Amino acid sequence: MPKLIDCIDAVCFDLDGTLVDTAPDLTSAANMMLLILGGRPLPEERVAAFIGGGIDEFVAKVVEASHVKSDPAQHAAANALFRNLYGQRVFQHSRVYAGVEQTLRALHGLGRKLFCVTNKESRFTLPLLRSAGLSGFFASVLCADRLEDRKPSPNMLLAACNDAGVSPSRTLLVGDSGADVGAAQAAGCRVVAVDYGYHGGVPLAQLQPDGVVSRFQDILELSVGAQQGCHALRAIA
Ligand SMILES: O=C(O)COP(=O)(O)O
Ligand SMILES: [Mg+2]
CATH class of the missing domain: 3.40.50.1000 (HAD superfamily/HAD-like)
Structure with missing residues (x-):
């Protein structure tokens, strides 16, 4: 064959x-973002399910799952914050x-x-x-x-x-x-x-x-x- x-x-x-x-570093950046926004941290297994459609989609799902209230302006701020935090740790715990x-x-x-x-x-x-x-x-x-x-x-x-x-x-x-x-x-x-x-x-x-x-x-x-x-x-x- x-x-x-x-x-x-x-x-x-x-x-x-x-x-x-990449889930460990994406989760670490997501949870740091949630901490700053006043949301609840999420476990890595939950965050991993949000990976795959690019960062805007990922951040929207993380924010929604953590029940952080967000209007479009806060959404843009969350996106910028996440990118900043993730940029500092792209290969710290990823394998x-x-x-x-x-x-x-x-x-x-x-x-x-x-x-x-x-x-x-x-x-x-x-x-x-x-x-x-x-x-x-x-x-x-x-x-x-x-x-x-x-x-x-x-x-x-x-x-x-x-x-x-x-x-x-x-x-x-x-x-x-x-x-x-x-x-x-x-x-x-x-x-x-x-x-x-x-x-x-x-x-x-x-x-x-x-x-x-x-x-x-x-x-x-x-x-x-x-x-x-x-x-x-x-x-x-
Ligand atoms: O950035 C993502 O959400 C996923 O990226 P991928 O296409 O390499 O899986
Ligand atoms: Mg993939």
């Missing part, structure tokens, strides 16, 4: 919940997941072009990847600095395919959320979901990714099925 990895030329990786467990470095090295050795495609803004993503020792693996890093690029928009994935000069149908996205699966499906890319990240309770298998893995390194072992083969890839939506 052909391996999925033999059917693709480029691999795009989501960051939060896929490459790095690269097991198997990530070895697998990225193996994919690099196989000649695959690697990209990071994240809903995180570049001002946090680039220092985080540097501190985590992962920057050197990626041909480029695409960040959702513009609202319209946020996954599930296919924009960043299509830009990565364009950069790599490969067709979306020969590009794989590895991600942890419904937004990742949606972006890949809209771009016509293959998608594998990791189930250890932050999917906010969304049952990823129901979104019909090409595979679901519980360990990062298992993306190297997935097969595409005997009759299906590499040629049965989806067309661009």
Whole structure:
């Protein structure tokens, strides 16, 4: 049976919940913000479920969960405060997941072009990847600095395919959320979901990714099925 990895030329990786467990630092910044705003702190498991749709969405969910009263002006202030606090601690307690470095090295050795495609803004993503020792693996890093690029928009994935000069149908996205699966499906890319990240309770298998893995390194072992083969890839939506 052909391996999925033999059917693709480029691999795009989501960051939060896929490459790095960023929940500890996001929770620390969120709880510092809540303390300043007079809200109740939240446990990390609760905060982790809010990660995936970018910082504005994250802050709105944190504020709502903590029952802090906020009008639009306070909301803008909370967003600015959170960004300031998170910028001071992007890789203090966050950790690269097991198997990530070895697998990225193996994919690099196989000649695959690697990209990071994240809903995180570049001002946090680039220092985080540097501190985590992962920057050197990626041909480029695409960040959702513009609202319209946020996954599930296919924009960043299509830009990565364009950069790599490969067709979306020969590009794989590895991600942890419904937004990742949606972006890949809209771009016509293959998608594998990791189930250890932050999917906010969304049952990823129901979104019909090409595979679901519980360990990062298992993306190297997935097969595409005997009759299906590499040629049965989806067309661009
Ligand atoms: O910033 C977020 O909420 C999530 O970023 P991700 O796309 O790397 O998971
Ligand atoms: Mg993610």
